[in-house]
Amino acid sequence: MPQARLCSCWGGRVLPLLLAYICYLLLGATVFQLLEKQAEAQSRDQFQFEKLRFLENYTCLDQRALEQFVQVIMEAWVKGVNPKGNSTNPSNWDFGSSFFFAGTVVTTIGYGNLAPSTEAGQVFCVFYALVGIPLNVVFLNHLGAGLHAHLAALERWEEQPRRSQLLQILGLALFLTLGTLVILIFPPMVFSHVEGWSFGEGFYFAFITLSTIGFGDYVVGTDPSKHYISVYRSLAAIWILLGLAWLALVLPLGPLLLHRCSQLWLLS
Amino acid sequence: MPQARLCSCWGGRVLPLLLAYICYLLLGATVFQLLEKQAEAQSRDQFQFEKLRFLENYTCLDQRALEQFVQVIMEAWVKGVNPKGNSTNPSNWDFGSSFFFAGTVVTTIGYGNLAPSTEAGQVFCVFYALVGIPLNVVFLNHLGAGLHAHLAALERWEEQPRRSQLLQILGLALFLTLGTLVILIFPPMVFSHVEGWSFGEGFYFAFITLSTIGFGDYVVGTDPSKHYISVYRSLAAIWILLGLAWLALVLPLGPLLLHRCSQLWLLS
Ligand SMILES: [K+]
Ligand SMILES: [K+]
Structure with a gap:
């Protein structure tokens, strides 16, 4: 079957590449999370704070x-x-x-x-x-x-x-x-x-x-x-x-x- | 000079492509403008209207x-x-x-x-x-x-x-x-x-x-x-x-x- 030959000829090259690719994505996910999560939480708190201040200043809202x-x-x-x-x-x-x-x-x-x-x-x-x-x-x-x-x-x-x-x-x-x-x-x-x-x-x-x-x-x-x-x-x-x-x-x-x-x- | 040969060998192929490319961009610019400009003006008016309504409803603002x-x-x-x-x-x-x-x-x-x-x-x-x-x-x-x-x-x-x-x-x-x-x-x-x-x-x-x-x-x-x-x-x-x-x-x-x-x- 063509499918079988396809799989065996791909296994040698594509599988290691696929593994490297997935690992690279996992690495990126980890580092981006480390770098950005805290800054995001800060921006979010800042925004909630500004919103509350706005509600306090304008009491009709x-x-x-x-x-x-x-x-x-x-x-x-x-x-x-x-x-x-x-x-x-x-x-x-x-x-x-x-x-x-x-x-x-x-x-x-x-x-x-x-x-x-x-x-x-x-x-x-x-x-x-x-x-x-x-x-x-x-x-x-x-x-x-x-x-x-x-x-x-x-x-x-x-x-x-x-x-x-x-x-x-x-x-x-x-x-x-x-x-x-x-x-x-x-x-x-x-x-x-x-x-x-x-x-x-x-x-x-x-x-x-x-x-x-x-x-x-x-x-x-x-x-x-x-x-x-x-x-x-x-x-x-x-x-x-x-x-x-x-x-x-x-x-x-x-x-x-x-x-x-x-x-x-x-x-x- | 390499530059001179470069130019002459490119002129035949790259210049027509460049022209086609620029024309294609100009065509796109024209059509997108036609299709989107009116919708944008409507959205903009809508937003200004909503903003005014908001100002009217909440008079402390x-x-x-x-x-x-x-x-x-x-x-x-x-x-x-x-x-x-x-x-x-x-x-x-x-x-x-x-x-x-x-x-x-x-x-x-x-x-x-x-x-x-x-x-x-x-x-x-x-x-x-x-x-x-x-x-x-x-x-x-x-x-x-x-x-x-x-x-x-x-x-x-x-x-x-x-x-x-x-x-x-x-x-x-x-x-x-x-x-x-x-x-x-x-x-x-x-x-x-x-x-x-x-x-x-x-x-x-x-x-x-x-x-x-x-x-x-x-x-x-x-x-x-x-x-x-x-x-x-x-x-x-x-x-x-x-x-x-x-x-x-x-x-x-x-x-x-x-x-x-x-x-x-x-x-x-
Ligand atoms: K992109
Ligand atoms: K993009």
Whole structure:
């Protein structure tokens, strides 16, 4: 039976991987719990305290009324209305923001600070993603494959003089360092400055974005108390595309570069 | 210069793709804006109306006090405290939820309904993802490659009798249909039932999850007014892994199956 052969051929490779995977998840669960549970309890106590203080200060309010208001606020939030602002806030679905949203769909980042709330929007989102995600993958793969093929095409590399090899490696290292600075280091610093985050938070945002995890706990251009220039979100979307493209270029180079460096090392 | 060769070799392939990509994003931005802007304006008006009604009913409250309370609620929300519940709610960072969270990190789904709020948690999350995401990719690739290699190993397929070819294709189709039913169709229906969503919303949740977009607008096991069985979130995490594994198995089969079907068609 095919099933039997399938099982035996998989047992050797997939089972150890599966075990490692599960163990890794259990490890993560343990550490995240240790790190976050106490802080959560504190935030929760803090919130209960603030709520009680509010009830004390405004005696016409009872517990039920307050819970009702919380309900109203959370419903607005879920529908994409930021309850903090007033009605003159710019729309979350203006063209720049919609472009930003479309970018977070095809890259599968999906911050979720914006998500379609109408049924038509949800249906369109599914079909948009069905085409857009493969398009994004093909595009990024082409970018990565392009540079990789170019470097692999320097075929007679081993036969070139040492000096030329060294220069090429230095040039490549310079190219990678400059690109990383301009694309991965500089923009998070700008974002931190504009959004009023610490540098650590800026890099956390950049990592969570470019890894396509996209929690949405930090998103650029969403603070209703700030006045952003009109193209800010579109610039952020372009940064995301550039960043992902850069990673698609750079990540496949790692093994190649390591290999060449080790060759140089062995020859010297 | 390598740069010059790089540009000329890329121009042919990457530029048209880039144009298509940008056009696709612009198209998405236009349609999402059309679909969502009006609904957003309605939700916003609705919220302003509810707020005004609240101010009228509870005359001890002024605008400033209300805005302050909204601020308190949103801060609690950002720190991962669900303001709707009371202090006896189970922690968001108990073991099952932390396991669920770890799963959403390594798969890059990142719903964001839970996200580390402490600096230590954020730093650990970055390094956890740095190892976990490649582990997840390797694991899913191995699963997919396993079945694919097995099917490709039926090498003398063309020389087998027609009847056997047909049986194999039927068997494979049955296997795929049953698997899809059990893994992709049945669980979303269960989730819809448990969470009180429509079937459409359940499938939207499943799609947004398994495409790893993970907006976090629909997440299973997060309604504080519901009493879930204790392993519900862990079961959901296992469903996500199974679903992703199933897609990793099935998606590479598409081209192979199409090819074989077309062969059968041509021979008949
Ligand atoms: K995501
Ligand atoms: K996400």
